[in-house]
Amino acid sequence: MDTRNRALRVHRFRKRYYPMDIYWDGYPAALGKRIVDEIPAAPEAYRIWLSSLRATSAQRDESYEKFLTFLPGNVNKRPLGRVVSEDDDPKNEDLEYPLQPPDWMGEVYPSFFPPVSSTFIEYVYTVDLDNEVFTVNNSAHFALAKMPHIDWMKALTRSGSFSTYFVLPGVIPQEAMVDLVVPRDDGTLGNDSLYEDQNHIAKEDAHFTSEHSRFRRALVKPKSIESLPWQVRHVPLLHMLYFLFLSVMKVDAIGAVLLQLTTSELPFRELAFAILCLAAGGKNVTTIPIPLLVHAGSFGFIKGKTKKISTSKFFSCLGRGAHLQDQTPGAAPQEPVYWLEGVLVILSTQLFREGAVEESVTRVERYCQAKCPDAIVDAVVMSVEHVILVRYTGAVATHEAEVQHTGLLPLIDIPEHLAMRATDRYTEAYLSKCANQEDEKFQKRQKRNQRQAYESMLDSCGIKMSFRDSDSDDEETGDDEDVEELLHPTQVDGSIFSTFYALQQVFSATAHRRLAPNRQGCFPTEIYQCILSFVVDAETRNSCLHTSHILRGICLENYLFCEADGSVLRSFKACDSGLYEGRAPKGWRIHNSETGKENRMLIEEAGCGLLRKENDNAYAVLVGTGYGRKALLPEAAIRFAPCSE
Numbered sequence: 001m002d003t004r005n006r007a008l009r010v011h012r013f014r015k016r017y018y019p020m021d022i023y024w025d026g027y028p029a030a031l032g033k034r035i036v037d038e039i040p041a042a043p044e045a046y047r048i049w050l051s052s053l054r055a056t057s058a059q060r061d062e063s064y065e066k067f068l069t070f071l072p073g074n075v076n077k078r079p080l081g082r083v084v085s086e087d088d089d090p091k092n093e094d095l096e097y098p099l100q101p102p103d104w105m106g107e108v109y110p111s112f113f114p115p116v117s118s119t120f121i122e123y124v125y126t127v128d129l130d131n132e133v134f135t136v137n138n139s140a141h142f143a144l145a146k147m148p149h150i151d152w153m154k155a156l157t158r159s160g161s162f163s164t165y166f167v168l169p170g171v172i173p174q175e176a177m178v179d180l181v182v183p184r185d186d187g188t189l190g191n192d193s194l195y196e197d198q199n200h201i202a203k204e205d206a207h208f209t210s211e212h213s214r215f216r217r218a219l220v221k222p223k224s225i226e227s228l229p230w231q232v233r234h235v236p237l238l239h240m241l242y243f244l245f246l247s248v249m250k251v252d253a254i255g256a257v258l259l260q261l262t263t264s265e266l267p268f269r270e271l272a273f274a275i276l277c278l279a280a281g282g283k284n285v286t287t288i289p290i291p292l293l294v295h296a297g298s299f300g301f302i303k304g305k306t307k308k309i310s311t312s313k314f315f316s317c318l319g320r321g322a323h324l325q326d327q328t329p330g331a332a333p334q335e336p337v338y339w340l341e342g343v344l345v346i347l348s349t350q351l352f353r354e355g356a357v358e359e360s361v362t363r364v365e366r367y368c369q370a371k372c373p374d375a376i377v378d379a380v381v382m383s384v385e386h387v388i389l390v391r392y393t394g395a396v397a398t399h400e401a402e403v404q405h406t407g408l409l410p411l412i413d414i415p416e417h418l419a420m421r422a423t424d425r426y427t428e429a430y431l432s433k434c435a436n437q438e439d440e441k442f443q444k445r446q447k448r449n450q451r452q453a454y455e456s457m458l459d460s461c462g463i464k465m466s467f468r469d470s471d472s473d474d475e476e477t478g479d480d481e482d483v484e485e486l487l488h489p490t491q492v493d494g495s496i497f498s499t500f501y502a503l504q505q506v507f508s509a510t511a512h513r514r515l516a517p518n519r520q521g522c523f524p525t526e527i528y529q530c531i532l533s534f535v536v537d538a539e540t541r542n543s544c545l546h547t548s549h550i551l552r553g554i555c556l557e558n559y560l561f562c563e564a565d566g567s568v569l570r571s572f573k574a575c576d577s578g579l580y581e582g583r584a585p586k587g588w589r590i591h592n593s594e595t596g597k598e599n600r601m602l603i604e605e606a607g608c609g610l611l612r613k614e615n616d617n618a619y620a621v622l623v624g625t626g627y628g629r630k631a632l633l634p635e636a637a638i639r640f641a642p643c644s645e
Contacts, residue, residue, distance in 0.1 A: 039145075068322040160485065274631060286622040391404045620634075
């Protein structure tokens with residue numbers, strides 16, 4: 001047997017994934033079998049074994065929580081990981097660094113998002129101590145207690161995707177096949193403190209249709225980026241690319257865990273908050289040159305002028321749960337309903353279902369009627385995978401209250417939800433085809449799809465490689481009918497790019513509505529432009545965004561991209577053509593306020609790997625505001641390179 005295949009062994013405890021070790025003999029018949037062989041068959045022995053694992057995991061969880069809770073003065077005199085700049089001499093006694101992680105931790109840090117298979121790690125075996133489930137590659141789920149009594153490897157079946165597996169029905173007993181889907185949020189707001197007077201609202205039926213609404217409703221289509229002048233499109237384009245890098249690079253983990261979460265849980269709240277911050281922009285997004293980060297895996301610090309660690313420069317890493325002492329974990333608000341830059345945010349699970357739009361619009365109507373009946377409110381109902389945009393216009397003397405809303409809009413394109421069992425994910429016809437090993441045409445096509453998926457995975461890592469399997473590359477006849485694979489695909493009409501731009505427009509419209517009337521200032525616009533060209537202070541710039549229409553327009557055309565090095569992103573003509581769906585325009589105009597020079601740049605590289613390198617023109621992206629309440633988005637890190645065009 002080829003033992004060079006790498007795999008990761010994981011324990012899940014209190015919703016957090018703890019990677020244990022990386023193995024080089026990772027096939028199911030090797031490492032998978034060894035893990036299952038450790039599970040006792042006798043019920044009493046199984047309970048003792050499970051209790052022991054949970055006790056050990058509880059100790060690790062406690063030590064990791066201590067590591068994640070940063071206390072002032074809790075520092076080291078030697079660096080953790082890489083030396084971040086030439087000034088960081090480990091022998092310099094004035095330097096301070098975060099504490100080292102617990103000794104039991106390996107190369108991969110624990111997270112609320114699961115580790116996923118990749119070109120480096122092909123198999124991930126998870127022993128879920130919360131739900132008593134054994135999972136292969138986050139997609140095939142077995143009842144943990146049943147593992148010693150079933151032929152699990154015979155039931156383990158690979159789908160058309162390279163790394164996705166499922167438990168084939170009919171091979172093992174039904175009770176050994178499980179899923180990890182949690183019941184969706186009920187959508188009612190009556191059990192929280194949203195309303196001052198809940199008696200006449202909270203008890204109403206949450207599932208009535210628009211015919212029963214007290215408001216005039218209208219279904220509308222959201223605006224696109226083309227509704228903006230080209231001079232202010234470069235910032236929405238940049239933030240769209242941040243969102244794209246985050247969502248695409250994290251989509252496998254999101255597809256594995258999203259249906260396991262409720263809106264009150266940290267990974268759901270953090271992910272939704274990160275996306276909303278990118279859409280809101282302004283003070284909610286911070287870019288930092290990567291050499292100025294002291295990154296400790298689960299959290300870190302932004303270096304200041306001194307060599308001392310400052311808690312005001314603390315940041316957590318998305319989905320890790322790090323925090324300062326006496327603060328709650330992460331960067332997101334704790335409640336599933338909150339305000340962000342004047343926009344009402346309501347988190348909800350599983351919006352892809354019948355009646356979800358009606359129910360969501362009703363939730364917004366009820367909230368606004370209770371809290372701000374005469375106001376104009378823009379709202380976002382968000383499940384991470386989908387969003388619904390709503391505008392409530394309160395009643396005034398001239399007209400009655402009205403509500404405009406979109407349909408269900410796609411935000412993250414999740415190919416399939418891996419928390420489901422096979423019978424809930426795939427059609428009966430597809431499962432029947434997978435079970436029929438004598439259907440040579442279908443099996444060849446499955447192999448071809450798996451190979452193409454693997455080649456695509458390699459290509460995304462910059463590896464150009466093509467494989468040929470003689471069994472699957474034979475010429476196929478044209479009479480082989482396609483079989484619908486997914487039972488409940490959650491994709492909806494629309495584009496994730498247009499949805500994100502629509503989110504940006506919601507925050508922009510709210511910001512414009514809150515500005516002072518559009519009057520001419522004391523000076524000509526050119527004078528304001530000249531003054532602001534010397535302002536590289538982020539706080540001042542962000543204040544100008546909310547002061548007047550003129551100042552906001554100037555700050556958006558000449559956007560302070562990075563306060564630390566004085567980089568200003570200027571508008572450029574390439575933004576005048578097309579939406580650039582998935583393609584970054586070339587020729588970004590980056591003006592250095594310190595040197596006065598302007599360079600034409602292109603985004604050459606993005607992703608987590610940049611955080612481990614020393615590169616010029618490389619930036620990390622953080623979201624959130626407040627003392628110690630920012631979160632690093634490793635997947636959104638970017639590096640610019642000179643552009644010849």
